[in-house]
Amino acid sequence: MKKFRTYRLVAFTALMLFSYSNAHAQHSVAGHTSAQKFGRGLAGMTCGFLEIPGNIVKETHAKGAVGFPIGLATGLGMTVTRELVGVYEFITAPFPMPSGFRPILTPEYPWDYFE
Numbered sequence: 001m002k003k004f005r006t007y008r009l010v011a012f013t014a015l016m017l018f019s020y021s022n023a024h025a026q027h028s029v030a031g032h033t034s035a036q037k038f039g040r041g042l043a044g045m046t047c048g049f050l051e052i053p054g055n056i057v058k059e060t061h062a063k064g065a066v067g068f069p070i071g072l073a074t075g076l077g078m079t080v081t082r083e084l085v086g087v088y089e090f091i092t093a094p095f096p097m098p099s100g101f102r103p104i105l106t107p108e109y110p111w112d113y114f115e
Contacts, residue, residue, distance in 0.1 A: 032101035038093035044086020047110045051078040054113025082110055
């Protein structure tokens, strides 16, 4: 019985998100929609751990071998940040906060470090 209620809540939330994004997509700035914000939130909650290797790569490219410990420390801190922002974006996906559904963190997705 509890599973059914959970599935019903997930289905309702998905329906609400995607119907809202279709109705208001033309009002978004820079092409961001509520569906993209929902996806960013989901990616942040599930793949936040990619901040560690991503920041190691970023700092090593910028500072050489000294960048490894700096990237490791930054990545550990950003993992927590990415997870919390992911929860925020997931929950507030139907609402254009910040305006135009713009991403809060850069890079937009945790795997964008590796492009």
